[in-house]
Amino acid sequence: MTTHLKNQPIGSTFKNSRLGSNQIPVRHMQFVFADDFPVNFAFNNALTTSVFVALSAVFPSGERFFMDSIRYFRDHITDDALKQQIAGFIGQEAMHGREHDRFNKALIKKGFDVEIGVKSITRGLGLLRKLTPVQQLACTVVMEHATAHLAIQWLSHADLNRLSDPKTLAMWQWHALEELEHKTVSYDVYKILDEDKWITRFIAVCAVMGVVIPVSIYAAIVIAYKHGSHKNRKEFIQGLKLLFGQDGFLRPLITKAPDFLKKDFNPRNDDTEQLEQVWKEKLLGPNGIINEFYMNKLAS
Numbered sequence: 312m313t314t315h316l317k318n319q320p321i322g323s324t325f326k327n328s329r330l331g332s333n334q335i336p337v338r339h340m341q342f343v344f345a346d347d348f349p350v351n352f353a354f355n356n357a358l359t360t361s362v363f364v365a366l367s368a369v370f371p372s373g374e375r376f377f378m379d380s381i382r383y384f385r386d387h388i389t390d391d392a393l394k395q396q397i398a399g400f401i402g403q404e405a406m407h408g409r410e411h412d413r414f415n416k417a418l419i420k421k422g423f424d425v426e427i428g429v430k431s432i433t434r435g436l437g438l439l440r441k442l443t444p445v446q447q448l449a450c451t452v453v454m455e456h457a458t459a460h461l462a463i464q465w466l467s468h469a470d471l472n473r474l475s476d477p478k479t480l481a482m483w484q485w486h487a488l489e490e491l492e493h494k495t496v497s498y499d500v501y502k503i504l505d506e507d508k509w510i511t512r513f514i515a516v517c518a519v520m521g522v523v524i525p526v527s528i529y530a531a532i533v534i535a536y537k538h539g540s541h542k543n544r545k546e547f548i549q550g551l552k553l554l555f556g557q558d559g560f561l562r563p564l565i566t567k568a569p570d571f572l573k574k575d576f577n578p579r580n581d582d583t584e585q586l587e588q589v590w591k592e593k594l595l596g597p598n599g600i601i602n603e604f605y606m607n608k609l610a611s
């Protein structure tokens with residue numbers, strides 16, 4: 312992967328931020344993906360990489376759905392702090408969508424069928440957009456919860472960090488850090504609406520499990536097949552273990568998805584503050600991974 316260094320360290324810009332402690336920073340990243348990153352960049356495995364490609368393909372549309380579902384209620388919010396957090400949430404998700412779009416172009420050049428993921432998720436989210444605005448927001452809460460658990464994996468999964476291409480992984484880890492920084496926003500907006508009925512939560516969990524997960528799995532299967540992930544049996548089985556084994560990367564998606572149905576559900580129940588602090592420094596500090604690998608700019 313071509314790397315670009317910029318003479319201004321983004322870490323120092325970040326520290327000079329005037330944001331308060333509970334505000335959400337919008338970092339204007341510009342990852343540059345050239346052609347020379349390893350084709351099996353995730354876990355050095357064709358199957359797990361195909362799953363990452365499917366995730367990257369579905370992210371931009373997903374981020375737009377999240378933004379739209381929250382933006383719809385923005386004017387209902389009177390609390391200034393939450394209003395600012397909403398602005399941060401929308402800004403961060405917009406950046407994630409943009410950077411994954413950029414990454415997807417590099418994946419297409421590598422021969423991955425990104426388009427199948429884009430088409431599948433567009434159709435799936437089209438169905439979710441037929442729900443009421445509150446139900447759509449509840450779906451966002453469920454998906455944000457799932458994304459937060461994926462984010463924990465991106466930052467702490469030992470095999471992922473040991474086996475993956477560190478430069479490519481850094482983009483995912485930036486996304487992960489920000490997912491944790493804004494993980495409470497959609498829930499806080501949802502709770503304020505005073506329409507928190509059990510049936511709304513149930514519909515949201517069913518919609519995500521019944522529509523979003525299957526279209527994403529379908530996309531992953533097609534991408535993996537076209538990538539030839541099944542051809543090397545040993546590698547394929549290894550990939551399955553990495554995804555679904557005892558410490559499998561995707562396991563939290565299965566185990567954590569129904570949490571939203573619990574009475575005491577709150578994204579704050581998963582305390583990730585220390586993880587965020589560690590990775591903020593590791594990625595964005597003066598000697599951070601992103602400074603080392605990429606040209607970036609922070610506009611705010």
Ligand SMILES: [Fe+2]
Nearest residue numbers: 374404407490
């Ligand atoms: Fe995101």
Ligand SMILES: [Fe+2]
Nearest residue numbers: 404455458490
């Ligand atoms: Fe998010």
